[in-house]
Amino acid sequence: MPRFVCQVPVRWGDADAYGHINNVEQLRLLEEARVALFFVAARAEGISTFEGQLVVVSHTIEYKRPMYYRPEPLTIEVWVTKLAPSSVRIAYEVRDDSTVYALASSVLAAYDSGGSHVRRLNEAERSYLEKFRED
Template sequence: MARHIYACPMRWSDMDAFGHVNNVVFMRYLEEARIDFMFTRAAEAGAGEFAGGSVVARHEIDYKAPLVHRPAPVTVETWVTRIGGASVTVGYEVKDTNEDGTELVYARASTVMVPYDLAAGRPRRISAVEREFLSHFLENEDVPAAA
């Protein structure tokens, strides 16, 4: 299946006092990639309901290697690991691909997202259109479990 690829720009302010990208900033990178995937890309495919409301129910992240600031963006790959009736679990890898083709993974993570009806103030079911879009990115890989 396909993965959504996002080139995430790095900012000077992403670094912490130890000279590497702060752990909280990794969550922002995941958010940027998820917004691009679930809002922008889904809307382009005709499944833009997520942009009308969704909430994060859970995050889980495993840090694998330090990431230092540089001018080039870092790659965030995003895919779907589970589609439920009223939630979807998104998997991520924050990484670089070296010139020799090897990969350096800085973090692996997962997020459980719940579609949310903002007007009603409650979660809603995943629509058939959303399910169809998400199914193109479905992989059952071993990423941090986020029920």
């Protein structure tokens, strides 16, 4: 299945005292890719039910190479590695043309904000996510 691919800019202020992109800011880069997948691209396909109805359960990140400020955006590929009744695990690869900087994953749970509880993914959401599934 195809991966979701987006370009995410690195900001000058993302760098720490050593000139590296700070680890917390790297999580922000992942968030931008996640927002593009679940909110922007999903909405373009008529799915708005993710908005305000997803919560992050966990993140893992493995830093492969130091990342520095650059004027060109980074490429972040996102794909689904597990689809459960109420949650989804996604993986990320943060890279440019020649270097992989980080590999990461997040688990997100579908959430009923009105009832304040986890909910099941609906059929449209599952169908959308299946397009990016890669075991």
